[in-house]
Amino acid sequence: MHEKAHDAELMARIAAQDQAALRGLYARHCARVFRFLLRLVRQEAIAEELTNEVFLEVWRKAGSFEGKASTATWLLAIAHHRAVSALRRRREESWDEAEAAEIADAKDGPEVELQKTDKAAILRRCLEQLSPEHREVIDLVYYHEMSIGAVSSIVGIPQSTVKTRMFYARKRMSELLKAAGVDRDWP
Amino acid sequence: MNEDNTALTEREEIEMLLPWYVGGNLDATDHDRVERYLAQHPEVRRQLELIREERHQTILANEALPTPPAGALEQLMASLPGRRPGLLARLRASENYRNIVERFGPPAPRAIRYAACAAVCLLLVQSLAITALLVKDNGAGYQTAAGKSDGEGLVFLVAFTDTASTADLTRLLQDFDARISDGPKPGGIFLVKVRVSDASPAAAEALQRRLAARRDVVRLALPAKE
Numbered sequence: 001m002h003e004k005a006h007d008a009e010l011m012a013r014i015a016a017q018d019q020a021a022l023r024g025l026y027a028r029h030c031a032r033v034f035r036f037l038l039r040l041v042r043q044e045a046i047a048e049e050l051t052n053e054v055f056l057e058v059w060r061k062a063g064s065f066e067g068k069a070s071t072a073t074w075l076l077a078i079a080h081h082r083a084v085s086a087l088r089r090r091r092e093e094s095w096d097e098a099e100a101a102e103i104a105d106a107k108d109g110p111e112v113e114l115q116k117t118d119k120a121a122i123l124r125r126c127l128e129q130l131s132p133e134h135r136e137v138i139d140l141v142y143y144h145e146m147s148i149g150a151v152s153s154i155v156g157i158p159q160s161t162v163k164t165r166m167f168y169a170r171k172r173m174s175e176l177l178k179a180a181g182v183d184r185d186w187p
Numbered sequence: 188m189n190e191d192n193t194a195l196t197e198r199e200e201i202e203m204l205l206p207w208y209v210g211g212n213l214d215a216t217d218h219d220r221v222e223r224y225l226a227q228h229p230e231v232r233r234q235l236e237l238i239r240e241e242r243h244q245t246i247l248a249n250e251a252l253p254t255p256p257a258g259a260l261e262q263l264m265a266s267l268p269g270r271r272p273g274l275l276a277r278l279r280a281s282e283n284y285r286n287i288v289e290r291f292g293p294p295a296p297r298a299i300r301y302a303a304c305a306a307v308c309l310l311l312v313q314s315l316a317i318t319a320l321l322v323k324d325n326g327a328g329y330q331t332a333a334g335k336s337d338g339e340g341l342v343f344l345v346a347f348t349d350t351a352s353t354a355d356l357t358r359l360l361q362d363f364d365a366r367i368s369d370g371p372k373p374g375g376i377f378l379v380k381v382r383v384s385d386a387s388p389a390a391a392e393a394l395q396r397r398l399a400a401r402r403d404v405v406r407l408a409l410p411a412k413e
Contacts (some may be wrong), residue, residue, distance in 0.1 A: 019264060019267070022263075022264070022267075023260065023264070026260055027260075028256065028265065030255050030259070030260070031254040031255070031366045034252075034253075034254060034255045035249050035254075036253045038247070038252055038253075039252070044253065044256075048255055048256065048259055051259065052262060052263045052266065053221065053254055053261065055263055056263065056266065056267070059267055059268075083218075094276055107354065120244055120247075123240065123244045124244050124247065126249045127241075127244065127245060128248075130215055138241070138244060138245055139249060141206050141207065141210065142206070142210070142241065142242040142245035142246060143245050143246050143249040145210055145212060146212070147207065147212075147213075147214075148207060148285065150216075163203040163204065164195075164203065166203065167199065167202065167203040170206070170238075170241065184237055185232075187202075187235065187236060
């Protein structure tokens with residue numbers, strides 16, 4: 001709660017064009033935003049550029065922040081929209097699951113082959129093979145610890161779809177694990 | 188991919204909630220619903236272990252990622268729309284900066300020079316009352332004289348107004364072919380050296396009046412010797 005109060009105070013100061021407050025907010029959330037973007041766009045330079053765009057938008061629109069969602073949720077919602085737009089522009093990575101899996105498979109090298117013997121490494125590799133939208137929901141729930149409502153706000157989909165998307169992301173991961181030789185006996 | 192949940196069984200509905208149940212961010216109603224189901228169907232608890240494992244590996248995968256590179260923040264700050272350059276940036280952008288930096292120039296470390304420039308700016312806003320008192324104090328202040336020349340020009344004691352901007356100062360110095368030769372001294376007084384062809388007392392007096400007439404920039408102008 002204290003963290004939220006601190007964020008709320010920073011947002012109020014940013015709305016008053018306080019640059020020190022923007023620096024403070026950046027220090028608190030830049031890693032979260034950058035990593036979220038990097039997992040989606042997969043290129044550091046683009047993730048860095050989009051991270052700056054996110055905080056620039058915060059600078060411009062802090063006055064319209066109502067505090068209904070947490071600051072982190074708001075930041076990731078902006079980041080989501082920026083990433084989707086960037087991916088559409090680039091057309092280098094579609095939101096198609098099979099295509100994403102192909103890209104990941106094409107990266108197989110000796111290191112990856114070695115990792116296939118380690119269950120934890122296999123699981124991480126399967127996470128990478130998920131489609132961007134499945135990877136995104138997994139990251140939001142497991143890493144960013146977002147509630148169903150928060151994921152709904154960030155991604156812009158109904159809460160029921162958040163739950164099913166997470167469910168099918170996990171199912172897809174089980175399928176990938178099974179294909180890699182790890183049968184979890186689920187689903 | 189099917190995200191339509193109309194055909195889901197109760198077990199699937201519960202399984203859909205488990206990632207948030209494990210993360211501890213399920214609302215009270217759904218949390219109780221999951222608890223009741225798990226009590227009746229203990230075999231589903233095995234799911235929790237799978238989710239914890241997925242969660243753990245997801246966290247590891249994310250934590251292994253880099254953070255924004257050094258310098259990204261400054262790049263962001265520099266790109267803020269309508270951003271007014273900081274005082275130091277404005278000072279550095281002015282021609283007068285060279286004069287000031289020369290006073291603290293190499294071999295002084297850069298940080299010390301910046302600090303000195305900041306001190307100059309702060310002292311610019313010293314009060315008129317303090318200035319007047321110091322000028323009157325013949326022991327600790329500066330002796331006034333009738334247009335003393337150091338061979339290169341006439342030196343004046345000048346205090347600037349609180350509202351004078353760096354651009355105003357630069358313009359004034361350009362108008363008078365002058366430069367800041369020392370300062371700030373206590374009371375926010377600078378020694379300003381004006382290049383002149385005529386260093387006679389009459390010319391010095393006229394120059395002092397012209398300086399003092401620039402009331403938008405000059406708070407005090409007196410002929411002086413160091």
